[in-house]
Amino acid sequence: MPPINQGSAKLLHISEILYLSFIVLSFCLLIASRTGEAHTVWQVLHPAFIPTLFVTTFLLLTILFASEKTTHKLLFIIAHSVLLHSLFSIIFPGGDLSGQQMVLGSTRRVFDNTFPLGLSKLPTSAIPVFIFEMLKGTNLQAALTTIFARMLSIDILYVHLFYIPVLWGVFVPIASFLTTKAIGGSEKVSVLSSLLVSAFPYTIYFGAISVPNSLGFIFSFYSLYFMLKYLSSNDSKTAYCIAVFSFFSFLSHYLTGVMSFSLLLLALSFKAYASEKGSSVTAKISLMVSFLFSASLLPISFIYLGFFGPYAKSVFTLDKLYELPLEEIVGLSLLGELIYSFDLKTIFLLTVGPVLAFLYMIYQLYSLKRNPTAKLRANVYFLFAAFLIVLIDYRILKLFMSGLPLNEERLWVFQDFIAAQFAILAIYAVFVSLETFLKAKYLPFKTLVSLKTLSKGNVLCVLSLLLASNILIPALLGGWITFSLSVAYPQVAPLQTTWYELKTVKYIDENTAEKYVVIGDVWTVFAGERFVGIHNPRAYYFGEYDKTGYDLFFNMTQNPSPQWMLLAMNYSNTTVAYFIVTQSRLGAEGFQNVVARAIQNKQLSVVIVPQVPFEKLYVFSYRKG
Amino acid sequence: MIKTKRTLRFNIVEKSIVQNKNFLYTIVSYSIIFVIFVNLISLRSPLIGLMTSVIYSMINSVFLGNAFFGRENAFFRLIFGVLLLIMLLGFVGWLIMTIYNLDVIRFTLVLIITTTLSSMSNRRMKHKNAAY
Numbered sequence: 188m189p190p191i192n193q194g195s196a197k198l199l200h201i202s203e204i205l206y207l208s209f210i211v212l213s214f215c216l217l218i219a220s221r222t223g224e225a226h227t228v229w230q231v232l233h234p235a236f237i238p239t240l241f242v243t244t245f246l247l248l249t250i251l252f253a254s255e256k257t258t259h260k261l262l263f264i265i266a267h268s269v270l271l272h273s274l275f276s277i278i279f280p281g282g283d284l285s286g287q288q289m290v291l292g293s294t295r296r297v298f299d300n301t302f303p304l305g306l307s308k309l310p311t312s313a314i315p316v317f318i319f320e321m322l323k324g325t326n327l328q329a330a331l332t333t334i335f336a337r338m339l340s341i342d343i344l345y346v347h348l349f350y351i352p353v354l355w356g357v358f359v360p361i362a363s364f365l366t367t368k369a370i371g372g373s374e375k376v377s378v379l380s381s382l383l384v385s386a387f388p389y390t391i392y393f394g395a396i397s398v399p400n401s402l403g404f405i406f407s408f409y410s411l412y413f414m415l416k417y418l419s420s421n422d423s424k425t426a427y428c429i430a431v432f433s434f435f436s437f438l439s440h441y442l443t444g445v446m447s448f449s450l451l452l453l454a455l456s457f458k459a460y461a462s463e464k465g466s467s468v469t470a471k472i473s474l475m476v477s478f479l480f481s482a483s484l485l486p487i488s489f490i491y492l493g494f495f496g497p498y499a500k501s502v503f504t505l506d507k508l509y510e511l512p513l514e515e516i517v518g519l520s521l522l523g524e525l526i527y528s529f530d531l532k533t534i535f536l537l538t539v540g541p542v543l544a545f546l547y548m549i550y551q552l553y554s555l556k557r558n559p560t561a562k563l564r565a566n567v568y569f570l571f572a573a574f575l576i577v578l579i580d581y582r583i584l585k586l587f588m589s590g591l592p593l594n595e596e597r598l599w600v601f602q603d604f605i606a607a608q609f610a611i612l613a614i615y616a617v618f619v620s621l622e623t624f625l626k627a628k629y630l631p632f633k634t635l636v637s638l639k640t641l642s643k644g645n646v647l648c649v650l651s652l653l654l655a656s657n658i659l660i661p662a663l664l665g666g667w668i669t670f671s672l673s674v675a676y677p678q679v680a681p682l683q684t685t686w687y688e689l690k691t692v693k694y695i696d697e698n699t700a701e702k703y704v705v706i707g708d709v710w711t712v713f714a715g716e717r718f719v720g721i722h723n724p725r726a727y728y729f730g731e732y733d734k735t736g737y738d739l740f741f742n743m744t745q746n747p748s749p750q751w752m753l754l755a756m757n758y759s760n761t762t763v764a765y766f767i768v769t770q771s772r773l774g775a776e777g778f779q780n781v782v783a784r785a786i787q788n789k790q791l792s793v794v795i796v797p798q799v800p801f802e803k804l805y806v807f808s809y810r811k812g
Numbered sequence: 813m814i815k816t817k818r819t820l821r822f823n824i825v826e827k828s829i830v831q832n833k834n835f836l837y838t839i840v841s842y843s844i845i846f847v848i849f850v851n852l853i854s855l856r857s858p859l860i861g862l863m864t865s866v867i868y869s870m871i872n873s874v875f876l877g878n879a880f881f882g883r884e885n886a887f888f889r890l891i892f893g894v895l896l897l898i899m900l901l902g903f904v905g906w907l908i909m910t911i912y913n914l915d916v917i918r919f920t921l922v923l924i925i926t927t928t929l930s931s932m933s934n935r936r937m938k939h940k941n942a943a944y
Contacts, residue, residue: 261887298914321910327906333914340851428880435899
């Protein structure tokens with residue numbers, strides 16, 4: 188770190204204080220945007236948030252370009268990263284309406300000690316199913332969130348909502364920093380890469396939802412870093428680190444685990460190849476074979492997943508090639524899902540980073556070819572191969588497979604993790620060339636006063652270069668990161684769990700002494716599982732995809748009568764049944780019709796939930812006997 | 813000057829935890845577990861929970877960070893220590909949860925096992941370093 192004079196140090200401190208104030212302001216604006224009834228964050232986000240975020244990011248970039256301690260820079264980036272990933276958790280009282288509330292549904296059961304697993308319940312006839320159930324990512328996440336909630340003595344809902352945004356915000360920028368350093372990036376570039384990883388919309392999104400896949404991504408990013416470290420050192424401890432992080436990645440989520448292990452195989456092959464003195468044909472062939480094997484591991488593993496239970500029926504197929512028109516096939520293989528109903532802005536933001544990174548990788552490979560003794564050569568080659576594996580696997584899953592248990596776009600997070608390092612290396616290379624050019628041409632003119640001696644054209648040139656290197660690049664990067672938010676957080680979504688749905692399910696739970704069952708639509712189920720979990724024998728909510736629950740709700744809306752409620756009580760072995768209908772979900776007309784018919788049926792009693800108006804929601808109950 | 817003092821203070825605390833004379837910090841960690849347990853079954857105060865969790869995490873992260881990433885600088889040692897602690901808590905918790913469940917008693921057991929393993933790793937590495 189070069190020594191800085193007092194004036195610069197003072198300016199730096201002012202920027203840091205300003206930056207921290209803007210971070211606090213941004214969090215306050217998010218809290219001010221908190222709402223109990225909205226579809227997307229954009230509907231309710233405070234109008235000052237985006238400009239504030241842009242200024243915050245710009246300030247952060249000026250600090251990153253200045254001579255500050257790396258650890259301090261990383262701490263500032265961590266604060267920024269946590270902010271970017273907290274929009275769902277702060278704005279919506281129940282978090283985003285995605286897979287995360289289902290995960291919370293099963294975690295709640297662990298927290299309430301009504302978890303149905305345990306070796307004592309081992310079904311001897313279905314050991315593969317048990318293994319699958321045990322290794323499911325939700326288990327590790329449930330264990331972790333339960334432990335945190337008990338340690339902090341707070342409800343699991345809050346831990347669940349902030350658990351991934353905080354972990355991701357802290358650990359992903361650090362992993363990005365370490366990875367960039369491992370491929371030869373300077374301290375400054377590595378710090379910038381830890382910020383730039385937030386410019387990729389998929390990484391922002393997965394860092395904002397508390398699902399096992401996100402946890403798996405964090406571990407696999409560290410496993411990737413240790414692979415690079417393993418390639419450039421002879422420390423045996425690094426190999427253990429890769430194994431441990433890959434195992435945790437697998438324990439967190441199947442996709443990240445298999446991906447980590449396939450990259451691990453590739454890293455081992457690279458190491459073996461590098462240890463051979465002369466690069467013989469056999470060594471090259473074995474490296475090629477291991478590349479192909481690593482690339483095919485993920486698609487093949489999806490086929491074998493079916494062995495562990497009826498969860499996935501993935502198959503290789505050529506149906507898509509036969510059925511889809513040629514232009515769609517070409518579009519899918521080039522841009523993937525982006526060809527469907529995405530605008531140009533979204534396509535640009537999602538592809539600019541990876542394309543920039545890919546081009547820079549090719550440039551680096553070209554440079555390294557002329558310099559075979561270069562240090563960290565293997566690391567760049569390895570990351571390029573890993574990047575290719577992700578590209579190939581995505582296309583295989585997208586075009587040649589069907590029945591996958593997850594959407595293929597999740598692989599883009601791996602692509603972004605690798606791309607972030609090379610994208611920033613490319614940007615920094617441009618920045619450095621500008622600076623070198625400036626220094627070489629105008630070195631004697633260090634002060635603005637000395638510019639007087641230059642011709643008008645040269646003054647303009649110096650000033651524009653200064654503007655480009657000191658203002659334009661931070662502004663562009665800041666704008667890119669801010670703009671990525673608009674793509675990362677959905678612009679269209681169903682109505683998020685509302686405050687009155689949450690209040691109602693909480694009220695029912697607090698005021699029902701007996702075992703009860705709730706008949707409601709899928710949105711009610713989502714609200715219910717936040718408080719009591721799914722299939723809880725004390726407070727029974729049908730699963731999100733439970734046909735019985737859906738049929739019972741449908742029958743109740745058609746003919747609200749106790750017979751369906753009795754059926755539900757018998758099914759769930761409970762003594763009280765509730766039927767919940769919501770105006771915003773059924774529509775005004777449908778809601779009024781159902782409510783009118785239910786009120787006419789004198790056997791059903793109306794439950795009054797304090798502060799919840801009848802125009803929004805009705806609860807009916809029926810007691811057995 | 814202030815920064816250097818702050819860094820030094822952290823280094824002194826870290827060194828003291830790593831040295832763990834007469835198992836002082838291991839005992840502190842067990843005592844913290846007891847406070848967490850009492851808080852969980854009777855007081856239910858998030859403030860106590862937060863304070864005890866921070867102390868517990870700090871001690872055990874330093875143990876683990878030093879045991880496995882002793883060569884990194886203080887910041888990364890702490891970061892890796894926290895990550896390892898999370899992984900260890902998660903793994904022990906996952907194991908106990910799949911064997912039986914994760915009620916308050918077994919949760920306390922998770923914390924005890926984690927502290928014991930962290931302290932043992934730290935001690936083992938200390939002896940290893942002393943041998944060189």
